[in-house]
Amino acid sequence: MVSRGDGARQRMLTAALDVLDDAGLAGFTMEAVARRAGASKATLYRRWPTTGALLIDAMDATFRPFPTPDTGSVTGDVTEILSAFVTLLERTPFPRLLAAFIDAAERDPALSKLHTDLTNRRRRPLLEVLERARKRGELPPDTDPELTADLLTSPFFYRRFVAHRPIPREMVADVIERVLNPGTAGGLTDC
Numbered sequence: 381m382v383s384r385g386d387g388a389r390q391r392m393l394t395a396a397l398d399v400l401d402d403a404g405l406a407g408f409t410m411e412a413v414a415r416r417a418g419a420s421k422a423t424l425y426r427r428w429p430t431t432g433a434l435l436i437d438a439m440d441a442t443f444r445p446f447p448t449p450d451t452g453s454v455t456g457d458v459t460e461i462l463s464a465f466v467t468l469l470e471r472t473p474f475p476r477l478l479a480a481f482i483d484a485a486e487r488d489p490a491l492s493k494l495h496t497d498l499t500n501r502r503r504r505p506l507l508e509v510l511e512r513a514r515k516r517g518e519l520p521p522d523t524d525p526e527l528t529a530d531l532l533t534s535p536f537f538y539r540r541f542v543a544h545r546p547i548p549r550e551m552v553a554d555v556i557e558r559v560l561n562p563g564t565a566g567g568l569t570d571c
Contacts (some may be wrong), residue, residue, distance in 0.1 A: 392417045395430055396438040401473050404479045408435065432484065432491040440498055443474055447495060448505040454513035458532060461506050462552045465533065469540045470547060479541065503529055508518055517559065531559045 397416035400408050400509045408431055428434035449460040468474050485495035492538075510525040535555050539545050 386421075388419070389427065390441070392419055392427070392434075393438040395419075397442055397473070397477055400435065400438075400480050400534050402476055405484050408484075410434070426485070430490075431493065432488055435481060435484060436491070436494045436498060439477065440501075443468070443472075443477075443502075445502050446505050448508050450512075452519045454509065454516075457473060457509040457513070458506070458520060458556050458560070461553060462532065462536070462556065464534060464552065466547050466552060475540055502540050507533065528559065532556065 391532050392413065396408075396413045399412045400474060401417050403412060409425050410421050410431060413431075413434065417424075424434065428437060446461055446464045449457045451457050452462065481495065485492040506529045507525045510519065510523065510528050512521050513519045514521065514525070535551070536547060539547050539551075
């Protein structure tokens with residue numbers, strides 16, 4: 381059962397993301413969030429001392445890390461994670477919110493640290509999958525999970541945030557094949 385306090389907190393977090401989505405970072409104020417949530421600014425300040433703290437909490441509560449799959453194969457596990465990631469990029473307001481969030485983190489050192497912590501939590505499932513695959517012998521022992529995670533996710537960020545192009549349905553399988561099995565994928569090693 382959700383307590384009244386939990387319901388009010390969720391209403392304020394939802395209002396925060398709505399304000400960010402509608403007004404961008406420039407319009408993201410405690411006053412605007414309070415108005416949207418039907419709460420007082422004092423109520424917001426009791427829970428979150430700054431707009432940055434509110435923004436972090438709203439993003440963290442709304443866009444939870446993906447569960448760590450265990451399909452029995454690195455390809456299956458990574459496919460589940462990347463497919464969920466593509467859905468998040470294509471079917472939710474997450475990209476617009478993340479862009480504003482990154483902009484805020486670039487301007488505020490305290491928010492930048494919180495953004496780093498949030499990002500690290502989001503990466504953990506993929507890193508666990510890659511580490512487990514390395515221990516099972518599915519990946520070479522010298523595989524760097526951090527770099528491999530970057531190589532697996534970066535094409536999707538690039539497509540969505542830089543190129544503003546749709547993500548083809550087959551792209552998940554193509555990226556996995558080229559990153560995890562580059563010698564058999566007809567990838568860059570064949571050039």
